[in-house]
Amino acid sequence: MxxxxxxxxxxxxxxxxxxxxxxxxxxxxxxxxxxxxxxxxxxxxxxxxxxxxxxxxxxxxxxxxxxxxxxxxxxxxxxxxxxxxxxxxxxxxxxxxxxxxxxxxxxxxxxxxxxxxxxxxxxxxxxxxxxxxxxxxxxxxxxxxxxxxxxxxxxxxxxxxxxxxxxxxxxxxxxxxxxxxxxxxxxxxxxxxxxxxxxxxxxxxxxxxxxxxLEGAPPPATTEEIARVVDEVRNRYGLGEPAIRSSKVGRKLYVEVDFLVAASQWDVSEEDGVRHAVIDGLSHLGLDVWATVALTTDRDLVD
The missing domain is CATH 1.20.1510.10 (Cation efflux protein transmembrane domain)
Known part of the structure; x- marks a missing residue:
């Protein structure tokens, strides 16, 4: 801050x-x-x-x-x-x-x-x-x-x-x-x-x-950087392809990343680690990153 x-x-x-x-x-x-x-x-x-x-x-x-x-x-x-x-x-x-x-x-x-x-x-x-x-x-x-x-x-x-x-x-x-x-x-x-x-x-x-x-997508350069950071985090933690949604309002950058995972293999602290990795990876953008990262076993929540 x-x-x-x-x-x-x-x-x-x-x-x-x-x-x-x-x-x-x-x-x-x-x-x-x-x-x-x-x-x-x-x-x-x-x-x-x-x-x-x-x-x-x-x-x-x-x-x-x-x-x-x-x-x-x-x-x-x-x-x-x-x-x-x-x-x-x-x-x-x-x-x-x-x-x-x-x-x-x-x-x-x-x-x-x-x-x-x-x-x-x-x-x-x-x-x-x-x-x-x-x-x-x-x-x-x-x-x-x-x-x-x-x-x-x-x-x-x-x-x-x-x-x-x-x-x-x-x-x-x-x-x-x-x-x-x-x-x-x-x-x-x-x-x-x-x-x-x-x-x-x-x-x-x-x-x-x-x-x-109207909460549209961020500029292309920002969207590409989000995809790059999320891809690095995904590979680091061995996660599958996520669903990514993002928008920018003023200095706030909203990023929602949903990963589909197998049941009983992840706990809350590990989910927190993934979220911190996404936020830290986007910190160089100079924006106030509001990231929501969810690890879920319910495919309907990802789609």
Whole structure:
């Protein structure tokens, strides 16, 4: 449990840093966007503000999960983590939908004047910061679904900034040609392109969150590791092929392993040994393993 507490502290520290950076960048984005009348920058600032709210929700969820079981929640509140992840996906999807609709209206109304230099400079700075934070977060907090979702937000923001920068450079080049009227459409077109590029991120977040809330199977890599560990334990104790069921909710990894054995050959202490071997074998995953191992003579209980 000491390792889990350490990982929870790292998770909360990473989320706090993310919140602080989000506040600073969102303020800069809104000031620059409003002052220059650039929708793509305002959209970026709004995206960061929504991300800030979601980061705060992630931090609160992390604190609630770290508090452990209570009388009202005897198994803890780990389900808050995938719930917040799914909410993050829905919120990001709503932001993209609103921004895309606004961009279409602007294109229909004949575009808008922008300063490509402002967009290029802003995009280059935020792309660098966003990429750095997205790279650092998972390394600072290890296996944390909340931090992974946070990193996905920063990665999405970095992609948005890269699209912004490339589009602004293209606009600067177009201004040197006879097609300079096209520059009026650069701002809303950049917003639309960014929305299309970012669509996979909310889909992935919602799918991941719902999978855990519905007690779906863990990620393939985790499932394969469970099978490997159980196979090693089976061979060590001379057991037959087991029935394995597993699911992951937040930091909790539920593993149920049922072995069919002959009558009168095993006692409770030996069953405990098998269970400890499974838990110890999965401890390197950095998750709170809740393992149920049963040695039974009843085939119906295995099937």
């Amino acid at each position: 000491g390792g889990l507490r350490e990982s929870e502290r790292a998770e909360q520290g990473a989320l706090r840093l993310s919140i602080g950076l989000s506040v600073a960048l969102a303020a800069i984005a809104l000031i620059v966007g409003v002052a220059s009348g650039t929708r793509i920058v305002i959209f970026d600032g709004a995206y960061m503000l929504i991300g800030l709210i979601l980061s705060w929700a992630s931090l609160r969820a992390s604190s609630a999960v770290a508090a452990g079981p209570t009388r009202r929640f005897p198994f803890g509140r780990d389900a808050l983590a995938p719930f917040v992840v799914a909410i993050q996906g829905v919120a990001i999807a709503g932001t993209l939908l609103f921004a895309a609709g606004d961009a279409v209206v602007i294109i229909r109304d004949g575009g808008t004047d922008v300063n490509p230099v402002v967009i290029a400079a802003y995009g280059a700075v935020t792309a660098t910061i966003g990429s750095a934070v997205a790279w650092w977060l998972p390394r600072a907090a290890g296996r944390s679904d909340l931090v992974a979702a946070e990193a996905a937000q920063w990665r999405a923001g970095a992609v948005l900034s890269i699209v912004m920068t490339v589009g602004a450079v293209a606009a600067l080049l177009i201004e040197m040609t006879d097609l300079r009227e096209v520059v009026q459409y650069i701002d809303p077109v950049l917003v639309l392109i960014s929305c299309v590029v970012l669509v996979p991120i909310p889909i992935r977040l919602v799918r991941s969150g719902l999978n855990e809330l």
